[in-house]
Structure formats: C-alpha cells, structure tokens
Amino acid sequence: MKALLVAFSDSDRSLGGGISAKLGADFDIVQVPTSELADSAAHSLWSLVEGYAFVLASSSMRAKDVMARLAGLMDAAMVTDVTEVTAPNRFIRPILAGTLFELVETLSSPVVLTFRPSGFESNMASEGSQVAYSGTAVERGAVCTGQDVRSSARPDLSQAKRIVSGGRPLGDKETFEKVIGGLADKLSGAVGATRAAVDSGIAANELQVGQTGKIVAPDLYIAAGISGSTQHMAGIKDSKCIVAINKDPDAPIFESADFGLVADLFEAVPEFTSKV
Amino acid sequence: MKILVPVKRVIDPYAKVKMLPDGSGLDVASVKFDINPFDEIAVEEAVKMKERDPSVSITVVSIGSSDAEEQLRKALAMGADEALLIETSDSLDSGVVAAELEIVVRQLGPDLVIMGKQATDDDRNQAGQMLAAKLGWPQATFACEVSCSPGRVTVVRETDNGEETLELTTPCLVTTDLRLNEPRYIALPGIIKARSKPLSRRPRGTSGQPKTRIVGYQPPPPRPPGRKVASVDELIAALKERGAL
Numbered sequence: 049m050k051a052l053l054v055a056f057s058d059s060d061r062s063l064g065g066g067i068s069a070k071l072g073a074d075f076d077i078v079q080v081p082t083s084e085l086a087d088s089a090a091h092s093l094w095s096l097v098e099g100y101a102f103v104l105a106s107s108s109m110r111a112k113d114v115m116a117r118l119a120g121l122m123d124a125a126m127v128t129d130v131t132e133v134t135a136p137n138r139f140i141r142p143i144l145a146g147t148l149f150e151l152v153e154t155l156s157s158p159v160v161l162t163f164r165p166s167g168f169e170s171n172m173a174s175e176g177s178q179v180a181y182s183g184t185a186v187e188r189g190a191v192c193t194g195q196d197v198r199s200s201a202r203p204d205l206s207q208a209k210r211i212v213s214g215g216r217p218l219g220d221k222e223t224f225e226k227v228i229g230g231l232a233d234k235l236s237g238a239v240g241a242t243r244a245a246v247d248s249g250i251a252a253n254e255l256q257v258g259q260t261g262k263i264v265a266p267d268l269y270i271a272a273g274i275s276g277s278t279q280h281m282a283g284i285k286d287s288k289c290i291v292a293i294n295k296d297p298d299a300p301i302f303e304s305a306d307f308g309l310v311a312d313l314f315e316a317v318p319e320f321t322s323k324v
Numbered sequence: 325m326k327i328l329v330p331v332k333r334v335i336d337p338y339a340k341v342k343m344l345p346d347g348s349g350l351d352v353a354s355v356k357f358d359i360n361p362f363d364e365i366a367v368e369e370a371v372k373m374k375e376r377d378p379s380v381s382i383t384v385v386s387i388g389s390s391d392a393e394e395q396l397r398k399a400l401a402m403g404a405d406e407a408l409l410i411e412t413s414d415s416l417d418s419g420v421v422a423a424e425l426e427i428v429v430r431q432l433g434p435d436l437v438i439m440g441k442q443a444t445d446d447d448r449n450q451a452g453q454m455l456a457a458k459l460g461w462p463q464a465t466f467a468c469e470v471s472c473s474p475g476r477v478t479v480v481r482e483t484d485n486g487e488e489t490l491e492l493t494t495p496c497l498v499t500t501d502l503r504l505n506e507p508r509y510i511a512l513p514g515i516i517k518a519r520s521k522p523l524s525r526r527p528r529g530t531s532g533q534p535k536t537r538i539v540g541y542q543p544p545p546p547r548p549p550g551r552k553v554a555s556v557d558e559l560i561a562a563l564k565e566r567g568a569l
Contacts, residue, residue, distance in 0.1 A: 085490070086453070086463055109484045113465045116450040120422060120457025125535035128448050140542070143446050144341055148350070150446070151540040155533075189493035190462035193478075197486040206484070243502070253468070253503065254485050259447070260502050262484075268568045285544065289568040291559065306550040306566070309559050319556045324569065 049136070051075040051102035053176055054093060056082075056110045059207050063106045064176050066168030067161075070133035071102055075176040080114065087188040090117035096179060097122060100158055101136075107162040107263065108206065119160040126160040127152050129263075131167040131286075145259040146282035166265030166286040198254055203238045205257065210237030210268045211287075213257055216244040217273035217313065224250045227314065228272060231321045240264065242280050258283035272313040276301025293317060325377065325472065325494075327370045328434035329384045330425055331363040331399055333392040334445040343541040350541065359395045361507075362440025364402075365500045368507040369470055370438055371403035377472075381405050383432060387424050389413060393523065401510045401518035412528040415537065422454035423531035429459060434495065436477060441466055441499040452499040462492045466501040 051073040053064035061077060068075040078096060080089050093114070097103050103118065105111040107129050119126035132140040137154045139161070205211065212235065214228040224245065232239045241251030243258055257264055258280040265286035272293045274280060281304055284290060292305035295312050302308040309316060335341055336356040344351050359367070367384065374380040384399040386392040387410040396407035410424060429437060437456075442449035456463035468487065469480035477492045482501050492498075553559045563569040 086465070087456075090457060109466055109482065112449045113453065113463075116418075116453035117457045117463065119419070119450065120454030123419070126418065126448075126450055126454075127536060128450060138539070142544070143541075144335070145337075145444070145447070146544060147341065148343055149542050149544060150538050151542065152536050153539045154536050156535045188460065188462050189496065190464065191491045192488055193491050194489035195483075195486065196488065197483075199485075204485075247503075253482060253487075268563070285547065289563070289566055290547075290550070291563070302550070302552070304547055304550070306548075307559055307562050308550060308552045309554075309556070310552065311556075316556055320559065323556060323560055 049073040049101040050099060051104055052097060052100040052179065053077045054103060054105040054111070054115065055079045056105065056108060056114070059204070060106045063165045063168070063170050064104065066170055067104060067133065067163050070168065071136050073102055075104070076179045077176040078179040078181050080181055081183070084183065085190050085192060086113040086117050087190055088183060088186050089114045090121055091186045092181060092184045093118050094121045095182075095184060097158065103158060103160045105162050106165050111162050115160055115162055122158065122160065124158050124160050125154040125156050127154065128162045130161050130163040142282070145278050146285060147278060164263060164265070164286070198252055202232060203236070205238045205240055205255065205262045205264055208238035208264070208266050210235045211240050211257070211264055211266045212237055212270045212272065213240035213242065213274060214245060214251070214272050215242040215274040216248055216250070218245065218250055221250050227317050231270065231317055234321050234324060235268070237266070237268075242274055242277070271301055271305070272317050274301055275299045276304060325373070325380045325436065326432065326434040327373065327380060327382045328429060328432060328437045329363065329366050329370050329382060329399065329404065330437070330439045330451075331367065331384050331386050331395055332360040332440070332443045333357050333386060333388055333395045334360045334443050337361055337444040343543070347540045347542055357391070357394070359398055360440050360443045360445070362442060362444070362500050362502070364507045365502070365504050366438045366440055367399045367402050367404060368505045369500065371508075372505065373472055374403060383408060383434070385410065385425070385428055387412065387416065387421060387528070396523055397515070397518050398510065400521040400523070401514040402508060406521060407523040409523065409525045410528055411525055414528065415534065417534040417536045418448050418450035418454055420531050420534050421451045422458055424529060425451070425455050426458045427529040427531060429455070436472075436494060437497045438470070439499055441501055452497060456497040459495070459497070462496045463498070464490045464492055464496070465499040467498050468501050468503040470498060470504065
C-alpha cells in the first residue's frame, strides 16, 4: 500500500514516517506551494492521488482547508485530526473539544487523513520519495488580494518545543509581550494565548491555543494567568509537561498541570525569567 | 441575493458529556441541544447582510431528526426567512451531508452558502469544503470578516500565521470562524413570530452511503497527577529534575 504525504511546509516533510509505518504503507511526498489557494491546490492534488490508499497531511488550518476539499473531489472517506491508528481502517480522534475520543472505521478506499503529529513518531529515517507538484490552472473565482502574515523570530507554535502562554489577566498588549514574550525568548520558545486574551485584544489571533485555535504538543507548556477552560485544555493536553502559574488556587488548570505554582504571575514569571 | 445557511443540531457545547459505560455511544439522555455555535455565527452574518440589503433572502436547512425543528425555529427567530428540514434517522458522515446539501443547493440556487467551519460535537471540519468541491465553487474557510457587493463576496480569513483577504465571485461558499460576530440574543417576540415562518420537511435524497462509521468511544488518556510547588526555585528544580529545562 502507498500513502501520499501532502506537505504544506518544510517542517511537515519529516512527519510522514511515523503514521505511514502505522498504516503499513510506503509513502511519497508532494509539497504544495504556499501561494496556492485551496481550490487550485485541491484540484492539482486530485490529479496525483491515483494509486494511493491514503492521502495524508499534518493537521493545520491550511491542511483542513485543502484536504477536505480534495476529499470532496475524490469522493473519498475522510478522517480529521487522527491521534492514533489502531488498524489501517480504524482511527482514533478527539471529539467534543477533546473531552472524549471516537473510534472511526473507514468503509472505502482511498482515505484522506489529517493527523496530529504528536501522536506519531517524527523525524524517522524514512524519507519518502518526492512527487512533483504541478499546478493545474483552474479558474474558480477566488483571488487572494491581501495577506497579513505575522512573521515572528520565535518558533512556530505548532512545532515549538517550549511554549509560554498567557491569559486575560496580563491586561494589555505591552504587558503581555513583556512578561510572556520575555520568558518565551529566554527559553527560545513560542508565545501562546487563550481565546479570552485574543478576544480582548491583548494577543494576536494566530497565537490562540485551544480547540478553536492551535493544537500544540511541546515538551514544556507554561500557562500563566490561565484558568484552564475545556476549550483551552483541548489544545494543550498532548504537552509533555504542563506548568500552571495562577494566583487562584482553585483554577481548574491545576488539575491537569504537572507542576502548579499558586502565585501572582506578575511576580513569579519575571522571577522565573531571571533565574532560569 | 439568496443565502443558504446549513445548521446542525448539536449537544450543548457547554454540557459535560459522558459516554455510555460500554463505550458504544454517548449518554445524551439528560443533555440539552443547541444550534452548532459556528452555524449560529453563520446565521447571524446572513441576518446582518439582510439588514443592510432587504432584498437578501435567507433559507436555513438542517439534516437530521425531527427534533432539529427546534434549531431551525431559533434560526428563523434570529431573522432567517424560511427553513427546510431534511429528516433522517441515519447516521451520516460529512461526505453524505455535503452530498445532501448539494441537492438542496441545486434546487434552491443560492448565491452564497455560509456555514460553520466545524460542528462542536464531532469537530470534523469537512462538510463545507466538501460541498464547495462538489459544486465547483470558490471557498473561503475560517472567515473573520465578510462583506458583499453585487456578484462578489470579500472575506478576511484566518490562516495559520495571520490573515488573508480573498475576493470570491458568486456563487461561493464561506465557513465561519469564531471572531466573525457575536450572535444576537433572541427575545420572546422573535421566537413567537418565528412560529409562523415557513418550515418545510422532506426525507433524505439520493445522497449515497457514508464512507466512515463510528464504532466506539473512549475517554482521553489520563494525565499522571501533578503536584503543587511552593516557589519559583522549587519549580525550576522540579523542571530540571524532570528534564523539561
């Protein structure tokens, strides 16, 4: 059996080995140019999928945009956000904001999958062979007229080994950047935020971690001033080590944190930053 | 301009849902149901368009049990004009839902389909894109800003690292993200008025069979219990011992 790994970024390329091994499939890689909109990307991929039992991509907003459209064109079975493969036709994935998991059986072939990389070995020696992406010119009536890419010197949230996240108690943008950003930089980590912090304008939307934002799985996740809503916890529960710093001893995040420190974040985080 | 808004009846997203002891299903006996919050945002956006341009007409459609009438009535109370309930007791996957919606679109001929990016029960994030593919329409997923002009829909959409603006020619499909709007509160008169708005029912069309099925549920893997530390120094020491620093 063969799988086609659709890479939407360079870092996606190292993620094919783990899941393909579980599927019992050899894999090829095709890289989609970043400039391609979903309709033309899905259409171009459609011309390449013949003969593949699985078409895979690491879960991201872009992967969901393109891969579900591709599954629609292929009229294929699709399973999103796979965390575990129990058989080549059986997959485990989170539902209800990660409070439960469902076991899904696919009933036909081919199958389109998006998967959470944290569930699978990455950087395996196996490197799939490259399939050339050839853009097929489709005029489907969508044109990109503007992009606002927040480039950051910090690592990408979904790939970061260390993440420092803040909630609404940070109060304003400048304080958020100084306190949360300061520790993140000291740890060479990424910055994350809760939905509440994003909604109140103190953090940019693409920093949002949780069910409706990014799903992360770092080695170390430090949550400062975060109460731990179901929505937020859904995005961080695959982290290897969770640290919670919150002045409310009853905050639900302490139930899931490996290490909890009941303290005022405005004192504890700068102290941590200076000592670490 | 005709707008179609598909809405899904889902378990109250704030309810704590348990699975049946044997893992064969979810224990929904005592939970409430509501419109999928992302679909509610889609209804709100359509109603806002209608408020700006009275020539806009809004149809809401739901596929599922007859209980989904409750969610359609809510959408009508928010300001939609008419509702269609496609009644079925079958368990469907996103592919079948998209195929069923394709039938509705071909009959109704909307200029815009706007719907939630995902349902908060199964979190699949598939049906909108699949429907756009089947129709061959342009799509803009994860919308955080939508504006319309004749023959054109402009969408600011969220991306993995920021935002981008797409110009779509109609007919087109948009899926909504959380920041697009705050759905309105519906007062009692609206709910009463909605009772007299047209709601038609029909059985499922020939949309084929699901290609996936759910065979069971399981709880999330437990996290080992954590512990409280008393100071930053103790925290740093604990993290070093764990190898996390």
